[in-house]
Amino acid sequence: MLYFPGPHSYTGEDVLELHGHGGPAVMNLLLKSCLSAGARLAQPGEFTLRAYLNNKIDLVQAESVAAIIEASTHEAARCAVNSLQGHFSARIEALVSLLITLRMLIEATLDFPEDELDNLKTLQIREKLDHIVAQLEQTLAGARQGNLLQEGIRIVLAGAPNVGKSSLLNQLVEEDAAIVTEIPGTTRDTIQRTIILGGMPIHIVDTAGLRETGDIVEQKGIERTLAAIKRANLVLRLLDSSQHQPAAPDPIKQYIPDDKPQITVFNKIDLRNENPKIEEDEHNSSIHLSAKTGAGIELLRQKILHLAGWQFNHAGEGIFMARQRHLEALTLASAHLQNAQEYTENEYQLELIAEELRLAQTALSTITGQFTADDLLGEIFSHFCIGK
Template sequence: MQPDQPDIIAAIATPPGKGGVGIVRISGKNLAGIANAILGGLPKPRYAHFARFSDMRGEIIDEGLALYFPAPNSYTGEDVLELQGHGGPAIMNLLLNECLNCGARMARPGEFTLRAYLNQKLDLVQAESVADIIDASTSQAARCAARSLQGRFSETIDKLVQSLINLRMLIEATLDFPEEEIEDLHNEAVNKQLAELKTQLNDILVSAHQGYLLQEGIKAVLVGEPNVGKSSLLNQLAEDEVAIVTEIPGTTRDSIQKTITLSGVPVHIIDTAGLRETSDIVEQKGIERTQAAIRNADILIRLTDVSRDETHVKSKAMQVFSDDKLHINVFNKIDLIGLPARVESHENTVNVYLSAKTGSGIDLLREQILHAAGWQTGQAGEGLFMARQRHLEALKRTQVHLDKASEHGEQESEWVLLAEELRIAQDALSSITGRFTADDLLGEIFSRFCIGK
């Protein structure tokens, strides 16, 4: 997705719709032609100038501010011109079209930030954090993305990469010059450095997972038979009357989603159609959507009506789903039989007893949702940085190859294999910041940006 660098690109950089101010952003080499046509000349660099924006016939399109940032001191590292006018869609489109008439082309999604990355104004993590700030759904996620934009995540990765390079250098020097003693390198020293690398990597992985949850949120699906209280539980968690609640089985025939925030983490709660055998075509369609939601869920919240005395029985509909998903067993309607709200934790199971009607035990469930997803409240502070799925995958690949490296660290006869595993681990880690990144990955990343960014 690399752009043709000589091209001049232009786009509206403000959101669609009406607003007090709208911005058209232009980037490329030698913007004097466009500036002369629209403004009558290039503005003084880095000063806001009041100007009238004209078309090719000399008619006034709008008036506002013009700002010029010559390369390399701009967002993209190229010459950048920003035209700030009134934020009406018609005015913005007229101004953009005039830029296109003067030789610019329409920017592709994310192309301004891609050029910033290619011109080494940002690394790949920082570039991604631009989109993460825009997409942040909570204030904590926004702060986390801002830390990544400032380079906190990149600095952490770069330090670990440098430690890997240092160890590789010593090992490969020992292999190339066996008659020399390279800093008294021996099995114990190698294993000690590998252990330190693995500890540092694990700390980064934990923090990155926290940041990933802040950005992507948690998909929690409410499943169970009809009339066990799924809709009532959704309303309690959302603290709003989101779903219709009746005594009639099969009331919920389609999935209902509501996003809530727990400790700054977005949680996407999905209420689904009750699972049962039915001949109703509409209800069958709802159950099919329930099955699809279950496949895409991070956590299953499996509801049972505790007052029915069937707490240890799975219906035929529930038996079709395996236990490989993270799940929380919720025993609802404790108010009907006088049970207290509580949590029971077993080896691989968590049971929450609550009342969706009265709200007793709802806070216990909120805590268990975060715990099941791996959220660690004590780490939700300044140390977090935004992370994406590809970052987690790269960190896990690094972890796998460091583990393999440890297996070869015991015997010097296997240090050739050790050196190769460290090289692969370094490549995986460097792909996070873009030091080692395939072009097709760049295309995938920047295509998801909005146009004008």
């Protein structure tokens, strides 16, 4: 038995840990004995929630505990530890401090006489506001990178039967994850594999070929393909370059929404003795490769990282392990600050500027938990593992 007296324990409360030898049977007996004595099982994330409520850590640090447990790469684990140590929180608190100072300067002038505009110019309100916006954009960029590092992106391979989707999956994951045959319609269900590309997790989904069919089983596979495309961050639209006619209509294009990010992949260049290449215009990116020989695969990997917006940083400097709610809060704060900038363009509208700054501060405060609704706390900690 190890006793950790508060407030120096993880939760800030008095904590007793029981350590038992043996396998699961012995531990289950110990657990039953504790429950019989009046203890209860911990809720998901309860220990970290107690640490947060007792001001041992803020909300960003609490979420970093879960991020460390869920980390799928060394880079993700390193960034999660940085956030747990308070680097992300310190950046948010610095932004809030700058906002508070600026709000104080603006609101202090609201009761001033007619020379308030000259006072505002002397205080360099616009310059200070621009500085905060620049700092926020830098933080948002680091948060987006951290979100990619934690969540990765979901890529779906889509195309007609027998264009080489399964072969491309096998090349990307460097293993025989999918069965490859010359028979069209071999893949009837989605197959997902995760690879690490430049330190970022990439979730690749191979799907059933898209075509009109009367086969009930194949129809079910196509339904799952369409569902996977809907959830994807990026679609690789495969075409058989040995059979593709530029003037012919693409039967697959109708299945992919126009606003869905995608790369057109012309496969089987080995059948035409072509060299791999990449073609780009303002609307589309196309890569010519061979999933059979591997020619052009590296071009595809680099293009995927580019479209994902990933910038690999070995040191992890300036990257914060951010979740989707953090990105939404930072984006909302950025929008309010941009509104405040607009109110300084022609004439200073003090009340509106002050209100936009207040809303930006509120949005940032939800990140660290200084202003957080109880229902949001329930949502956050419900995703933790049992106990910790």
